[in-house]
Amino acid sequence: MVFQGAAGKRVSEDVGTLFTTSPPLILLADAERVARACFPGSVACAPLTGERDVNFRVTRVDGSVLTLKFINSAEQLAETEMQVAVLKHLQGAMSVQASHHQTVDTAGLAALSDAQVGQTDTGSTRDWIQYIPLSGGEPIRVRAYGYLQGAPGTGLKADPRAWTAVGRAAAALNRELLQFDHPAAHRKFLWDACQVLDLQPLLGAVESDTERQMIAEFLTLFERQVVPVLDSLPKQVIHNDLSPSNILIDSDGLDLVGILDFGDMVYAPRIAEVAIAASYLMTYSSDPLTVLACVLDGYTEVLPLTSIERLHVLDLVLARLAQRMVITSWRAARFPDNRAYILRSHATATALFNHLYADWKTAQISR
Template identity: 25%
Template sequence: MQANFVIATPAISCILNKNATEACKARVHYDDQNFYVAAVEGGEYVFKIMNSEDSKNPAITEVQTYAMSFLCQNGLPAQTVLPTVSGQQISLEEMDCGFGLQKYLVRLLTYLPGVTISKVPLIPNLLYEAGKMAATMDTVLQKMEHPNISILQREGFIWSLSNVPLLEAYIGPLDGDPLQELVKSIIHHYKTSVEPKRCHFRTCINHGDFNDLNVLVQADENGDYKISGILDFGDMNYGYYIHELAITIMYMMTEHPDPVQVGGPILAGWESVIPLNEMEKDCLYLLVMSRFCQSLVLARYSVTLHPENAEYLMITSRKGVGILKKLWKLGKKEVEKMWFKAAAEFSHTK
């Protein structure tokens, strides 16, 4: 099926094969604009407008789009893109999204059923499946070939867990907040305890944002939730398997009534696909802590730039501060003991 995009300001109208749409509703996103589209003749889609900064780099969007199709071809629940009438997967359009006329990359994607995993109880079996899915995804992405794949190196990418020390340039909004000293301490421990061991980490391509709002689930005939979708490949980068695991644990913790209990089942699911080596195990706690720091610091910084989006930008931050402090108080040894013991026990039940 082909698609044609017609942009109107202030409303956005998406026309599929020149037929009017039944519905076009905005969907919230951290950087981009997403619109749910229901076509009159049937079919559901997501019309995605990339943010202005990412729109300047169509090559990386092309690789991300290809990765989604590659995962789908390999049996994973990722969106695929519908080409325009001229056969393009991505189109550069000039429009006003509230900041004057600018050029934005747009795509029409398939719509995946389900609700975000944040909306359902995170029972151990579902957490296990999340860990297993994240690991499976990275093993599949590692097999992907593309002429521009090197663009995923992304040196200096602030959301990469390889670049945690770069947060030091963004902690100004935390001045006067005791959280700033905790963040500085974690960055210091990252430099002294994680960076020297990085040479022992196994490299891969990371999704980079396997979080509670980017994972969809759907109930099966027994009422058990299964993962039905993986969204948002905008943070893809060359990294390490252990990074994806740390990111997954961190975000799922923000949705659990007892966050520390999340690590065990996710770890068990992950290691059913990719067992960790000793250096990776030793760094997992600090990498989870570092991801909390990235989320908290960059959210605060983003609010200074876009105060009108404060409510959305601070979703994870509001929950994360308390969890970060609790993990820090418990300490590396105690948290690791709980995670790895629970993972071993859970694995025996599978």
């Protein structure tokens, strides 16, 4: 399905193919073959959920566990390289863990006639393999990384201590990422909140006329009031998706023990990290601005924020909520079989956007 924007632009001309390309057709047998050949000691595979890639949990004879990722064919080589590089950069650097990268056992690779070591612009690598699925087609990249233990972040308690902990973890991660950069982080990316104007060609996917008009009005105000100041904000590479789906928590539900999925990393204002993390937590409270304040407090326990960053944090909260409303509607229409997973946070994002928008609009007009 292709939607037309107000300016008549086709969506396919405005967004990357990563969001319009179906995940690869991968069977459990594919995962078992790759795991046993390339990661010695693998004994069992089980499917995991995913939106763009196909993932499996791999159990090994020594008790260790890996995540095996069959990568969407539309993911650029540089994006894969960036995700591997950041795991190597963060290994052992934080109390809140990131997964360790797992290299390929090339001796076992010889057992797969339809696979070879990964290829980069400068030569071969053991960071991934090129694999032709049993269903056929072109080779795709497959990589593995440690499967972190912890409770799902969806169980985080609606408690100021938990919200503050998320802010602290975001700042600790940003502190480590200050020394990390990669060309792929500077790509044009639909989930970059600072590039929220790229939603305009997708607005036709929003079924509600009222919500579609409100988002269009928000984008107009954002372009006029916020875009001119974005370049003045402190920038760095950020995770860009510290949602409950991408964090692991302790048994008390009050602190973070792991951070997952670095595939959405971008070079952006660091305050966007706070805004994005808070935008998910704010949907679980009747007092969302208190949640935002707690996340900010936690962040500043580790890193200071400027007054101009604080001034614009809510702008970027609304930007992420608008993305969650529009992009998920658009992708659900394209991939109806995965609709439930894609739309898992759509309703809560819409409710929070509606709750915040009127006061935000008044504040923008009065600036």
